[in-house]
Amino acid sequence: MNAATGFVYHEDYLRHDTGDHPESAERLICIMKRLKERGLTEKMERILPVRASQEQIEYVHADAYAKKVEAMCKGGGGMLDPDTPLCRDTYSIALLAAGGVIKAVDAVMDESNDLKHIFALVRPPGHHANSNRGRGFCIFNNVAIAAEHLKRKYGAKRILIADWDVHHGNGTQDVFFEDPSVLYFSTHQYPHYPGTGWITEVGKGEAKGFTVNVPLPIGTGDAGYLYALNTILVPIAAEFRPEFVLVSAGFDAHSADPLSSMEVTSQGFGLFTNVIMAIAKKNCGGRIVMALEGGYNLNAIAESTLSVFNSLLANTGELREGAVGTSAQVTKRVEEIKEVQREYWKV
Ligand SMILES: [Zn+2]
Numbered sequence: 001m002n003a004a005t006g007f008v009y010h011e012d013y014l015r016h017d018t019g020d021h022p023e024s025a026e027r028l029i030c031i032m033k034r035l036k037e038r039g040l041t042e043k044m045e046r047i048l049p050v051r052a053s054q055e056q057i058e059y060v061h062a063d064a065y066a067k068k069v070e071a072m073c074k075g076g077g078g079m080l081d082p083d084t085p086l087c088r089d090t091y092s093i094a095l096l097a098a099g100g101v102i103k104a105v106d107a108v109m110d111e112s113n114d115l116k117h118i119f120a121l122v123r124p125p126g127h128h129a130n131s132n133r134g135r136g137f138c139i140f141n142n143v144a145i146a147a148e149h150l151k152r153k154y155g156a157k158r159i160l161i162a163d164w165d166v167h168h169g170n171g172t173q174d175v176f177f178e179d180p181s182v183l184y185f186s187t188h189q190y191p192h193y194p195g196t197g198w199i200t201e202v203g204k205g206e207a208k209g210f211t212v213n214v215p216l217p218i219g220t221g222d223a224g225y226l227y228a229l230n231t232i233l234v235p236i237a238a239e240f241r242p243e244f245v246l247v248s249a250g251f252d253a254h255s256a257d258p259l260s261s262m263e264v265t266s267q268g269f270g271l272f273t274n275v276i277m278a279i280a281k282k283n284c285g286g287r288i289v290m291a292l293e294g295g296y297n298l299n300a301i302a303e304s305t306l307s308v309f310n311s312l313l314a315n316t317g318e319l320r321e322g323a324v325g326t327s328a329q330v331t332k333r334v335e336e337i338k339e340v341q342r343e344y345w346k347v
Contacts, residue, residue: 004286005312006045006107007035008100008120016093016124018085022259022296023124023137031121031292034302040309045115047107049100049122051092052145056102059148060141060175062132069094069139081135090124094139097122101146104289105244109154116286117277117312119249121305125293127169127248128194136167136194143248143291144175147182150244157181160242160279162233163188164225164272165250165293166260168197172248173211180207183240185233187225189253189260190215199337202344209344212236214337216330218261222268223325225253229275231334236345237279245280245288251295251304259296266300270307274316288312 009032014025035041057066072078073091080086104118126143128136143161150156161176163169163186173196176182180203188197203211214228251269253262273290280288290308295301338347 001045002043002313003045003114004116004315005309006047006104006115006118007309008047008049008104008118008122010049010096010100012093012096013121013123015089017087017089021085023294026298027295027301028121028123030298030302031305034306035309038306040306043313044309047103047118049096049103051095052098052102056145056149057095057098057140059152060131060144061129065132065134069134080139084135084137084139086139090139094124097124097126098140098142098145101142101289101291102149105146105149108287108289117288119290119292119305119308119312121292123292125250126171126291127163127165127293128167128171130171130174137294138171141171141175143246144172146289146291147176147246151181156243158240158243159183159246160185160237160240160244161246161248162276163248163293164253165248166253166257166262167193167250167294168213168215169248170194170196173197173201176207177211178204178207180210183210183212183236183242185212185214185236187214187216187228189218189220189262192260199340202340209341212341216262216333219263220327220330221255221263221325222265222271224327224330225264225268226271226275227326227330228334229272232337232341232347234275234279235347236341237283239345241283242279243284245276245284247276247288247290248293249290249308250293251301254295254297254300254304256297256300257295266303266307269304270311273308273311277311277315
């Protein structure tokens, strides 16, 4: 048993029934099967989630929005938006997803155990949901709620959210756009759903510079992502000095993903995890909670999750230079981002 690494999972996550839809229960079934086959579930602590309270949901979401989701589910479900189906159980399972990420944060903050890195294998995902609207398969913003929990329960003043899902986390950006206590960093395919996440979206007022968008061209692979992480995220994080690192871990930038056009490999996600671990080790005693977002090729998400856990378990967290094989397009984009962020950070 590796006492530092854990995962959150509950069979009830399978009960969010989306019908014939890419964001299916099969995703978690495949991930858990692969982890068991490779003996990883034996090596780690399993954390059982509990449902987030109404009060915790309202850290981020408007009361009226939460009530609307609850009422739709009570009535048997329906479509929250054209992409986002709800079933009778969805409200309760969405509370359990948010509660799973909260429970992971509490376990890492609990000094009486050795847990440092937890990956919350939850669904529905969350990063497209903002205060008053769920969309893009997302109901409640699990990671944003966990960040608010860190602020309110533990008094955290500097939280880093790194979002490597292939889509821009417009919901998370919205929630913290004027909040300098949360630094939101996102890599995403651009242009792509939901259309936001250009480099000039940097936050507002006091929080200018606390949103860092890295829109990447179609076809970006491991090398380009590592180059962006090492060149932009690593120096900004060194200056920001996060007290906790949250990761919106989607696997839809994988080359096999049916909804996107990036070229990341399963091993690539393990390398990204090493970068995140290096940041967390240097700044906050290694404290990381990751939460599953998207990723729709079943084999790819199972392999990618495996790769992330192998990095967490190995706990090396070494930085790997990613410049080799970076395309000229990515290098140019990174320069443009540095130009924008130079006003706020020593990049
Ligand atoms: Zn996504």
